[in-house]
Amino acid sequence: MPQLARTARWxxxxxxxxxxxxxxxxxxxxxxxxxxxxxGKELHVxxxxxxxxxxxxxxxExxxxxxxxxxxxxxxxxxxTVTAPRLYSWSQLATRTFVRDSLVGVFPDQEESIRxxxxxxxxxxxSYYCRLLCCLVYVISIIQELDNIFNMMKLLYYIPTEDEPWFTLGQEDEDPASETMEKWLSQVEVKVAGMPRTWKIVNVLLVLVPKMMLWEMTASTGINFLMETGGIDDIIVNSVALGxxxxxxxxxxxxMMSREVNVLLDECKDYPLFDEGEVQTRNDEETLNKLEALKPSSLRLAWELxxxxxxxxxxxxxxxxxRYYTLHCEFVDGRWVSKDMHLPTSLTFSIANSFLGRFFPVNAAEQPYWSFGG
Structure with missing residues (x-):
C-alpha cells in the first residue's frame, strides 16, 4: 500500500x-x-x-x-528400564509419582511395600522415527515461507531503484459524480514496479529482516517443541498445528484489513524478469530453435533431477x-540423554532467550534438581 499511495502522490x-x-x-x-x-517459555521455564x-x-530403543x-x-x-508397559507421558508420570510419594508419606512404615x-x-x-518424520513434515511445511523470503530478496534486488508508478488507470467514467470506489477498483491496473532506494531500505528493515527472524524462531522453536513431544498422536497433531x-x-x-486493500493486493501483478513482448512475437519455428539452443547438458540435466x-x-x-541435541542433551553410552536440569530463577522468558538462546540463556540455579544417573 505505501507504494500505491506514493504513486497517487499520497x-x-x-x-x-x-x-x-x-x-x-x-x-x-x-x-x-x-x-x-x-x-519457548513452556519448554524452557x-x-x-x-x-x-x-x-x-x-x-x-x-x-x-x-x-x-x-x-x-x-x-x-x-x-x-524403559519398556512399553512402563512408558508414560510426563503428566501421567508426574501424577503416578505424586500418588506413590503421597502413600509413602502417609504410611512411612510401609514404604518398601508401596515402592x-x-x-x-x-x-x-x-516412536523415535515417527518423531523424526514429523519434524521433516514440519520443516517441509515452513519451506514455502522461506521461499517467499528469498523471492522478496530477489524482488528488491531486481526492481529498478527508481520512482516508478505502481498502478495505471483505465478508461475513466465521463461523469465524475458517478465515480465510486468499486468502479475505481475495476478500472485500476496494479503491478510491481520500481521504488526509490529509501523505500527499499525501509522494506528490508521493517519487513524482510523481521520475517527472516520470525522464520528462524519458528523453525527452531517448532523443532524443539516436536522433539519434546513423546506421544505418537501428539507429535503428529503438533507437527501440523505448528505450521x-x-x-x-x-x-x-x-x-481485518479493508476489502479495498485486499482487492488491490489480489490484483497486483508480478514483476516480469524478461521481455514478455519478445516472447509473444516469436513464431513456432523460432521458439523451437530457441528451445533447442537452451538444451541442457548432461550435468545440468542431472542437477535438475x-x-x-x-x-x-x-x-x-x-x-x-x-542443534536441539547439542543445546539440551549430552552423548552418554552411545545415546543422547538430558543434561543436568537447573530450576530457573524467575518466570521471565524474552524474545532474546527464544531467538538467541545460546547467547542469552535463561537464568537458573547452580545446583541441579535432576541429573542422569544421579
Whole structure:
C-alpha cells in the first residue's frame, strides 16, 4: 500500500490504508513472535518448574528394550528400564509419582511395600522415527515461507531503484459524480514496479529482516517443541498445528484489513524478469530453435533431477535437530540423554532467550534438581 499511495502522490484517501497496513504488519509480527515466546517459555521455564527433564533419546530403543531390557540404552531418566508397559507421558508420570510419594508419606512404615507395588513407570518417546518424520513434515511445511523470503530478496534486488508508478488507470467514467470506489477498483491496473532506494531500505528493515527472524524462531522453536513431544498422536497433531503460525499474517490481514486493500493486493501483478513482448512475437519455428539452443547438458540435466526442496528440507532438519541435541542433551553410552536440569530463577522468558538462546540463556540455579544417573 505505501507504494500505491506514493504513486497517487499520497492522496488522503490512501493514508488510512497505509496506516492500517503498517499497523497490521506489526500486529502480525507481534502475535507471531509472542506465540513463539510462549511456546519457548513452556519448554524452557514452566516444564522445568514441573520437574521435567529434556526428552532427548529416552525410550528411543523402546521396541528392543521391551523384549530385552538388559542394555544400558534402556535406562530411563529415573534410572529404571524403559519398556512399553512402563512408558508414560510426563503428566501421567508426574501424577503416578505424586500418588506413590503421597502413600509413602502417609504410611512411612510401609514404604518398601508401596515402592514395590506402586510403580510410577518411566518417561520416554513412543516412536523415535515417527518423531523424526514429523519434524521433516514440519520443516517441509515452513519451506514455502522461506521461499517467499528469498523471492522478496530477489524482488528488491531486481526492481529498478527508481520512482516508478505502481498502478495505471483505465478508461475513466465521463461523469465524475458517478465515480465510486468499486468502479475505481475495476478500472485500476496494479503491478510491481520500481521504488526509490529509501523505500527499499525501509522494506528490508521493517519487513524482510523481521520475517527472516520470525522464520528462524519458528523453525527452531517448532523443532524443539516436536522433539519434546513423546506421544505418537501428539507429535503428529503438533507437527501440523505448528505450521499454522506462518499463516497468521494471511488470516489476520484477510479478516481485518479493508476489502479495498485486499482487492488491490489480489490484483497486483508480478514483476516480469524478461521481455514478455519478445516472447509473444516469436513464431513456432523460432521458439523451437530457441528451445533447442537452451538444451541442457548432461550435468545440468542431472542437477535438475535432484529434488532440491527435499534436500534443503533434510539439511534444515539435520541442522535444527542437531542443534536441539547439542543445546539440551549430552552423548552418554552411545545415546543422547538430558543434561543436568537447573530450576530457573524467575518466570521471565524474552524474545532474546527464544531467538538467541545460546547467547542469552535463561537464568537458573547452580545446583541441579535432576541429573542422569544421579
Amino acid at each position: 492522496h488522503r484517501s490512501f493514508l488510512p490504508h497505509v496506516t492500517s497496513s503498517f499497523f497490521y504488519l506489526f500486529l502480525c509480527m507481534f502475535v507471531h513472535a509472542s506465540m513463539l515466546v510462549y511456546i 514452566m516444564n522445568l518448574f514441573a520437574g521435567q527433564m529434556y526428552l532427548c533419546d529416552f525410550g528411543a 523402546l521396541a528392543g528394550c521391551t523384549l530385552d531390557d538388559s542394555s544400558e540404552s534402556c535406562v530411563g531418566p529415573y534410572g529404571t 514395590k507395588v506402586a510403580d510410577p513407570g518411566e518417561y520416554g518417546i513412543e 499454522f503460525m506462518l499463516q497468521l499474517d494471511e488470516v489476520l490481514t484477510d479478516a 535432484i529434488p532440491r526442496s527435499l534436500v534443503l528440507a533434510l539439511l534444515l532438519l539435520f541442522y535444527y535437530v542437531y
